[in-house]
Amino acid sequence: MISLPVIYATRIYQLLRGEVLIIPARTLILIVCLVLLILPAVISQPLTLRVLIMASIFAILAASWDLLSGFTGQVSFGHALFFGVSAYTAVLLNQNIGLAPWATVPIGAIAAVVAGLAIGVPCLRLRGTYLSFATLAFPLILAGVVMAIPSVTGGEYGISGMDRLSDSRMVTYYMVIPSMMILGLIMWKISDSKTGLIFHAIREDEVTARASGINTTRYKLLAFSLSGLFAGIAGVLFAHVMPTVGPSVLGLTRSFEVIIWAVFGGIATIYGPMFGALLLFSLSELVFTQYLHVPKEAKLLILACLVMLILLFMPRGLTTWMRDKTEKICPRCKLQNVATRKTCRVCTADLD
Amino acid sequence: MGTIRSEAAAAITEVAMDYETILLICGSSETKMSDNVEEDYDRYKYWFRITPVNNTHLGALNFQLVGLVAKKIGAELLMPPKLAIMAEKASWTEAIVGAAQAFLPPQGIEIVGVWQPSDKATDVTAELTAIKDSGANMIMTALSGPVGIPYARTWEQLEVPAASVGINVMAQADDFFENTGGFGNYEFTLNDYARDVALSDETLPFIDAFIEAKGEMPTYNAGTYDAVYLLKEAIEAIDSLDADELVVELEETDRVGTAGRLVFDEKHDVIWGPGYVTALGVQWQDGELKGVWPPADGSWEGVVYPGIVDYQLPPWVVEFWSQ
Amino acid sequence: MTEAIIVNGLVASGVYALLAIGFSLIFGVARIVNLAHTAFYMLSAYFIFTFSKSVGVPLLLSIALSIVVVTIIGILSYRLVIARIRQHEATTLIVTIALAIIMQEALFIRYGGDPSSVPELISGTTEILGVSVINQKLLTMGVVVLLLLASWALLMKTRLGVAIRSTAQDREVANLMGINVPRIEMITMAISVAVAAIAGALIAPLFVLTPGMWTHPLVMILAVVVLGGLGSLRGSLIGALVLGFAENLVVFLAPSGAFLKTSVALTIMVIVILIKPEGLFGITFEEER
Numbered sequence: 001m002i003s004l005p006v007i008y009a010t011r012i013y014q015l016l017r018g019e020v021l022i023i024p025a026r027t028l029i030l031i032v033c034l035v036l037l038i039l040p041a042v043i044s045q046p047l048t049l050r051v052l053i054m055a056s057i058f059a060i061l062a063a064s065w066d067l068l069s070g071f072t073g074q075v076s077f078g079h080a081l082f083f084g085v086s087a088y089t090a091v092l093l094n095q096n097i098g099l100a101p102w103a104t105v106p107i108g109a110i111a112a113v114v115a116g117l118a119i120g121v122p123c124l125r126l127r128g129t130y131l132s133f134a135t136l137a138f139p140l141i142l143a144g145v146v147m148a149i150p151s152v153t154g155g156e157y158g159i160s161g162m163d164r165l166s167d168s169r170m171v172t173y174y175m176v177i178p179s180m181m182i183l184g185l186i187m188w189k190i191s192d193s194k195t196g197l198i199f200h201a202i203r204e205d206e207v208t209a210r211a212s213g214i215n216t217t218r219y220k221l222l223a224f225s226l227s228g229l230f231a232g233i234a235g236v237l238f239a240h241v242m243p244t245v246g247p248s249v250l251g252l253t254r255s256f257e258v259i260i261w262a263v264f265g266g267i268a269t270i271y272g273p274m275f276g277a278l279l280l281f282s283l284s285e286l287v288f289t290q291y292l293h294v295p296k297e298a299k300l301l302i303l304a305c306l307v308m309l310i311l312l313f314m315p316r317g318l319t320t321w322m323r324d325k326t327e328k329i330c331p332r333c334k335l336q337n338v339a340t341r342k343t344c345r346v347c348t349a350d351l352d
Numbered sequence: 353m354g355t356i357r358s359e360a361a362a363a364i365t366e367v368a369m370d371y372e373t374i375l376l377i378c379g380s381s382e383t384k385m386s387d388n389v390e391e392d393y394d395r396y397k398y399w400f401r402i403t404p405v406n407n408t409h410l411g412a413l414n415f416q417l418v419g420l421v422a423k424k425i426g427a428e429l430l431m432p433p434k435l436a437i438m439a440e441k442a443s444w445t446e447a448i449v450g451a452a453q454a455f456l457p458p459q460g461i462e463i464v465g466v467w468q469p470s471d472k473a474t475d476v477t478a479e480l481t482a483i484k485d486s487g488a489n490m491i492m493t494a495l496s497g498p499v500g501i502p503y504a505r506t507w508e509q510l511e512v513p514a515a516s517v518g519i520n521v522m523a524q525a526d527d528f529f530e531n532t533g534g535f536g537n538y539e540f541t542l543n544d545y546a547r548d549v550a551l552s553d554e555t556l557p558f559i560d561a562f563i564e565a566k567g568e569m570p571t572y573n574a575g576t577y578d579a580v581y582l583l584k585e586a587i588e589a590i591d592s593l594d595a596d597e598l599v600v601e602l603e604e605t606d607r608v609g610t611a612g613r614l615v616f617d618e619k620h621d622v623i624w625g626p627g628y629v630t631a632l633g634v635q636w637q638d639g640e641l642k643g644v645w646p647p648a649d650g651s652w653e654g655v656v657y658p659g660i661v662d663y664q665l666p667p668w669v670v671e672f673w674s675q
Numbered sequence: 676m677t678e679a680i681i682v683n684g685l686v687a688s689g690v691y692a693l694l695a696i697g698f699s700l701i702f703g704v705a706r707i708v709n710l711a712h713t714a715f716y717m718l719s720a721y722f723i724f725t726f727s728k729s730v731g732v733p734l735l736l737s738i739a740l741s742i743v744v745v746t747i748i749g750i751l752s753y754r755l756v757i758a759r760i761r762q763h764e765a766t767t768l769i770v771t772i773a774l775a776i777i778m779q780e781a782l783f784i785r786y787g788g789d790p791s792s793v794p795e796l797i798s799g800t801t802e803i804l805g806v807s808v809i810n811q812k813l814l815t816m817g818v819v820v821l822l823l824l825a826s827w828a829l830l831m832k833t834r835l836g837v838a839i840r841s842t843a844q845d846r847e848v849a850n851l852m853g854i855n856v857p858r859i860e861m862i863t864m865a866i867s868v869a870v871a872a873i874a875g876a877l878i879a880p881l882f883v884l885t886p887g888m889w890t891h892p893l894v895m896i897l898a899v900v901v902l903g904g905l906g907s908l909r910g911s912l913i914g915a916l917v918l919g920f921a922e923n924l925v926v927f928l929a930p931s932g933a934f935l936k937t938s939v940a941l942t943i944m945v946i947v948i949l950i951k952p953e954g955l956f957g958i959t960f961e962e963e964r
Contacts, residue, residue, distance in 0.1 A: 046371075075765060122945075125952040129708060133901040134948055137941035140894065144938025147441050147470075155443040156471070157382055160362045244363045252890055256772055263769040301780035308756065308773040315760040441934035467926070470934040474882035474891065475687075478926035479933055481679045481806060498790045501883045505792065510800060510807050522790070533792035533880070 022345060023336050024326045025319070029271055032278075036177050040170055048286060049173050053241055055281040056180035060234040062261040062273035063187050068227035069259075070267035071191055072220060073203030074123070077136035079258045081119065082228045084139055084250035086112040086235030088146070091159045091245040101165050105236045112232025113225045120224030124217055136255065143250040158246025165240045176237060180274070183230060188270040190226065199223055200268070264307050266317025275319050280307070361385065369395050372595050374602070376583065377401040378576040381410055381444050386619040397599050400620045402582070403544065403575025403611065405631060409624035411448040413542055414518055415455065416652060417633045418492055420645055421517045421540065422461055424665055425489055429673045433461045436488035436514060438479065438495065438503065440471035445494040448519075452492060464488045471497025477506050484512050489673060493518035493541070504528070504536030513672035515665050516540060517633075526568035529639050536636060538666035543634040544611050545570050546643035548659035551612045551630070558610040569641065578609035626653035635663055678804035680920070680927050686808060688919030689816040690878050694892050695899040695911040696822060697870035703906030704843045705860040707761055708768055711752070713889040713896065714775035715868050719745045719875025720884055721782050724793050734794055742872040749868025753861060775889055783886040790883040796876075815877045822870065826908060829866075839863055843906065894937070898944040904954030913955055917943065 020026040036056075040049060061083055069075045086108035093099040093107060119138050123131055146153045153159065165172045190196055198219050201209040210216050239245045248254065265276025284303050288294040294302060314321035327336045328351045330344035337345050344351060361380035365388070368375040375398055377385065383406045388396040404410065422433040437452060439445040449466060456463060464486040467479045476499060483491060491514045495503060500522030507516055520541040522528055528536060547569060550556050558577065562570045570577075586601045587593060607614050612629040614622060622629055633645025644663040646652040698712045719741050726737030752774055760766045797814055800807040830836040841849040842859045850856045882888065899918055903910025921943050922936040929935075948954060 069765075075768075122949045126948060127952070129702075129905055130901055130948055130952060130954070132708075133897045134945055136894065136897060137945050141938045141941050141945070144935045147934060148932070150443050150446060154384075155441070155446070157362060157384065157443040160366055161388070242363060243366060246362070252894065259765070260769050260772065263765050267765055297780075297784050301777060301784065304773045304776040304780065308770055308777070311766050311770050311773075312756060312759055315763045315766045317766075465930050467930040468933050469926075470937070472891070473934070474888065477686075477809070477812075478679075478683045478923045479930070481683055482676070482927055482930060484807070485676060485679060498883055498885060501790045501792070506809070509809055525789070527789065527791075531789065531791045531883070533794055 023338060025271075025323050025336075032275070033181055036181075040173055044170070046169055047290065049169050050241075051282055051286040052278075053169075053173055053176045054238075054285070055278045056176050057234050057237045057241065058257075058261065058281050059180050059274040059277040060183050060237070061231050062258055062265070062277040063184055063270050064227045064230035064234065065258045065262050066267055066270055066273040067187055067191065067199075067230065068223050070262065070269070070273070071196060071199035071203060072223045074220060074223065075128075075132045075259075076227075077132045077259070078119075078138045078140075078255050079135075079227075079231060080250050080252075080254035081135070081139040081142060082112040082115055082231035083235040083238070083254060084142065085115040086232035087239040087245045087249045088153065090236040090239040091162055092152070094162050094240075095159055101163060101236070101240050104240070105233060108236035108239075109229050109232035112228040112235060114228075115232075116224040116228025117221060120221050123224075124220060136252075139250040139255060140252065143247045146247045146250065154246070156247055158244050158248075160244035162240055162243035162245070164243055165237070172241065176241070179233075179237070183233065184270065184274050187230060191268075191270050195219070195222070203268075260307060263317060264310065266320030266323075269317075269319055269323075272317050272319035276317070279318075365396075365399060369398060372398055374398050374583070374595055374598055375400070376579040378403050378579055379573050381405065381407050383407045383447070384443075386621040389620045390618070397620070398595055400602055400616060401622050402579040402614070403573065403622065403629075405624035405629060406621050407444050407447045410444075410519065410542070411451040413624070413631055414448055414452070414492065414494070417517050417540065417542065417645055418452075418456070418461065418490070419459075420633065420647065420663055421490055421515050421665075424663055425515065428665055428670065429489065431489065431673060433490050434486075434488045435461050435463050435490045435492055436483045436486055437463060437466040437492045438476075438483070438518075439466065439468055439493070440473075440495050440497055440499055441468045442471055442496070444496070448494050461490075469499055471495070471499055473499045474502055475506075476503050477510070480506050480510055480512050483514060484510060488514045489669065490514050491516045491518075493520050495519065496521040498522065501528075501531050504539045505532040507539075508535040508537060508666075508668075511668040511672070513669050515669050518542070521571070523636065524571045524634070524641075526641070528641075529636065537638065538636060538664065540633060540635040540644070540663065543571070543632050543641070544575065546632050546634045546641055546659070549632060549643035549657050550659060551632070551657060552608050552610065554608065554610045575609075575611055578607075578611060578614060581609070582607060582614070626655050630655060632657075633663075637661070637664060676927055679806045680923055682803050682806045682808055684916075684920035684923040686812045686816060686919075687923055688916040689812070689819045690881070690915075691892075691895055691899050691919055692912050692915035693815065693819045693822065693874045693878065694871070695896040695903075695915055696819075696826065696908060697867035697874070698896050699900045699903075699906060699908055699911045700826070700870070701864055701867040702900070703908075704839055704863040705761070707757060707860075707864075708764075708771070709757070709864075709867070710768060710771040710893065711775040711778070712867070712871055713893040714778045715745055715749055715871040716875045716878070716892065717782070717884075717886075717889045718748065718778050719872035720793055720879030720888070721786065723876055723879065724791065724884060727794060734796065738796075738876040741876065742869060745872035745875070746865055746869045749871075750861065750865050753864040757864075758857070758861075775893075779886045779889065786884075786886070788886060790885045792883060793879045795880040809881070811877070811880050815881070818873065818877055822873070823908070823912065826866075830908075835859075835862065891937070895940070898941055901954055902944045902947050904956040907954070907956040910954055910956035914944075917947075 020030055065079045089111040090104040090108040093104050126134055147155055165175050198214055202216050206216055261277040261280055262273035266272030284299055288299050310318060326339050328339050330337055330349055332349040333347045335346050341351060381404050386406060389399055425433050437449055439449050469476050469479055493516055500520040517540040523539045523541040524543045545559055586598055590597050590601050605616055615628055617623050632643050634641050635644045642661045643659055644661060646655045648660040650656045701707050701709055722741035722744055723737050726732040726740055727734050756770055760770055795811045797810045799810050801810055830840055838854045838859050842856055846856055899914035900911055902917060903914030918940045921940045925936040925939045926933045
């Protein structure tokens with residue numbers, strides 16, 4: 001009789017061989033994940049860990065933007081709203097009532113979902129560029145409110161001294177990094193499901209989607225709430241790691257940064273924006289300053305040039321470009337295959 | 353050591369305290385940070401403030417400057433002072449605005465209104481037009497951000513008939529005049545240094561050396577210079593880099609630096625007052641920054657520094673009210 | 676106080692209108708959301724600063740020079756960058772932001788972060804209805820009116836204008852009718868950047884020069900064009916009036932809430948487009964398939 005662990009191990013092995021190692025992009029993701037997980041054993045420098053923790057939080061945020069904007073095409077210019085709402089919710093609950101992170105994370109995330117619905121409902125009437133510019137306004141308006149009630153929010157100084165996720169940076173690292181991976185996987189699963197397909201349909205042609213009997217209103221609101229949920233989790237984690245929250249979490253820079261990471265990585269992929277955030281954030285905060293000794297004045301300039309050049313040659317983003325180079329979609333069963341294959345790995349149809 | 357914006361200073365403080373590293377604040381006046389030292393000494397004891405003096409002291413200093421101008425208005429224009437407050441919306445200005453509203457009216461200074469633009473506002477024409485309409489003859493400023501430049505420029509351009517006094521960090525810089533395009537004469541602000549004013553024996557040599565190296569006057573952040581030596585001397589005195597021992601040594605500090613005599617209070621905050629760090633009131637007079645407070649007649653606690661000149665009311669203010 | 680609100684409101688509206696016209700034009704014709712629009716305005720202001728202060732060129736000549744140089748930079752960045760990726764909407768947004776950041780950082784490295792000022796073309800103030808107005812602002816108002824008239828004449832009375840309008844209405848058909856669409860779009864881009872550069876010459880002396888000076892006007896003109904309706908010049912003008920007056924009303928009626936003026940203006944924008952989703956004078960585009 002075979003024991004249960006062996007069955008699981010075999011399943012995982014089969015899954016790895018059949019679904020992951022067979023495609024270069026997925027293998028790469030696996031390697032990145034493994035490197036992130038064992039990295040602290042090699043480099044335990046506090047700055048490196050801190051930057052990677054932050055980068056992971058921003059990766060969650062970028063992926064949540066992708067879920068809304070990349071998939072449904074509701075391009076949000078104000079993603080800082082969700083991030084800021086949950087961060088402030090967390091800091092207020094933590095400082096005033098003393099709630100611990102395990103409670104602030106879900107409550108903060110729910111607050112962001114409420115924010116998502118609150119702007120999602122009125123924004124249903126708006127399309128395309130109008131929607132983008134309207135969403136841009138929301139976090140800035142809220143930032144005004146934050147400045148107007150300094151007795152609650154601490155004004156421009158913000159609120160500091162939150163409880164940390166853990167006193168040890170290493171423990172924090174092993175809380176945030178796996179969370180990022182799991183949340184990323186969940187978001188990828190959502191995007192790969194029927195819901196994800198409908199999101200795609202809404203982006204490509206909303207009228208036709210509606211004509212096919214899809215309640216696009218409901219799905220758009222679902223996209224706003226889901227996106228708010230994940231962005232909210234990122235916001236709370238950010239608040240607990242920093243551990244100060246000030247009006248900059250609602251700033252224009254934060255909203256724009258998210259879009260830069262996402263588009264750079266490749267939208268409508270989930271892993272693309274995550275990769276973009278991890279890469280660009282650690283480049284600018286760690287690699288440039290620590291290893292390449294780029295003067296800090298030139299940091300942003302180089303980064304902006306890099307983003308522009310990459311997008312000129314890979315207009316659909318870095319990972320999308322890599323995927324197109326290394327993968328072929330089977331014309332019959334729509335599964336990904338390595339570009340070197342002549343026939344589909346599952347249905348053996350001709351790929352060319 | 354650092355840093356200038358309060359929000360950033362707060363974030364840096366948390367990180368430094370995590371690592372139990374000495375942090376000498378040079379640039380943020382936020383009182384909440386020194387309150388931390390009192391509330392949670394074990395965690396925040398590594399924190400000290402060198403410059404500027406904290407918000408409470410800044411408020412008191414501001415009143416001294418406002419008082420000086422009010423006296424001048426009474427003497428020259430023969431009218432009671434009417435004050436408009438122009439404070440950027442920020443937590444450091446809150447204490448100052450609150451205190452002004454509470455303490456100035458009983459002293460016979462009427463407050464006509466409070467205008468609170470954003471610290472990054474690029475155009476304050478509307479605010480200044482409203483102040484012009486309000487009948488004020490004095491404006492008390494509390495501006496640390498870039499808004500100080502358009503403020504001073506528009507103030508002179510519109511010839512707002514009110515003398516400007518208070519804190520305008522932009523006006524502390526040597527290139528203020530250049531930055532405003534030649535406007536902002538008679539702007540009166542708090543500062544730590546003025547070119548010819550010796551706060552201690554160290555001041556003038558430091559200012560000369562600084563101008564030689566940088567080509568401009570030091571601002572209040574130049575207290576960082578004192579901070580470096582303070583730390584060096586403390587480390588040499590105990591011959592150790594142990595942070596906890598350094599805290600004990602720093603708490604005992606009594607050192608004459610470029611800005612005056614530096615002593616810390618029990619919240620690790622620099623003490624302000626006669627015989628300690630006092631700061632200065634400086635006014636732009638014909639393109640030069642002159643020290644005008646504490647007054648040369650010693651009317652403030654008998655403190656007199658060499659090199660102080662008289663405060664001047666802007667001529668357009670005098671002209672407007674003498675008609 | 677009413678006079679002060681009216682005069683200052685009009686002036687502020689003129690400033691926003693001037694910046695919004697160019698942005699609206701290139702969006703209406705080529706559907707390009709150029710987030711670097713106000714960065715060109717900033718660039719022009721800094722060039723004037725450099726030519727007139729550091730090099731010592733007379734002010735009027737430095738303005739002319741700067742408009743030419745900025746327009747050339749605008750054309751180059753359109754040809755070399757924007758034109759290549761413009762069919763990818765999200766990528767266009769990011770690339771134009773990247774362009775703006777590149778300009779910002781280059782200026783930061785060259786000039787540092789300290790605010791500075793550009794000299795005014797005309798100095799002094801004029802009393803209107805008992806309110807002192809800085810002459811430079813009156814000049815700005817005059818130029819806004821002139822520019823609006825000029826662009827109306829260009830669009831309505833010239834062959835180029837007909838070509839621009841037909842490209843704006845339907846790219847494909849315009850192409851079929853023998854209009855060189857890419858060329859028309861490039862000319863429109865040049866006009867749009869030139870207007871931004873003129874704005875730099877007129878408005879920059881009213882504000883302060885910092886390498887971050889492009890973000891606030893960008894937010895405001897986005898609000899202006901959305902409020903007025905994307906791609907409509909008349910809409911941009913009305914949008915600018917609404918927001919300019921809204922900001923000034925806040926300052927005059929609630930002095931201690933002056934810092935909220937942008938938030939209030941944005942709230943008004945949001946309310947208007949929620950009631951009228953395509954803005955006040957928006958052109959509704961056929962959904963492209």
